[in-house]
Amino acid sequence: MSTPTLTTHAAARSRAHGPTAALWHAVELHRPVAEVDGACELTLCGSLARIDVEQVWPVPARDVCPACVVLAR
Structure with a gap:
């Protein structure tokens, strides 16, 4: 039987690119x-x-990638 592992996530900041905001x-x-x-x-x-x-994930900010929020659950 395998033991469950704890997944750790780090917060990362993207760069703004064109009209896209940094998230x-x-x-x-x-x-x-x-x-x-x-x-x-x-x-x-x-x-x-x-x-x-x-920074700790999840970050207490409004400019967070919605896809990462869902995938990090």
Whole structure:
């Protein structure tokens, strides 16, 4: 019988691109937070965003990616 694993998500901020606003996204972490260097990572919705290790997912903001909210549940 396998033991359940706890999935950890980090908050990541995308860049504004054209008329698209910068949003907060969720990134699934497969390594310790100490090993995350703030580089761009692939988010749950498929965007690239820079991880902000000082932010906790879910972020208490209004500009959050709706797809990441659903996928991070």
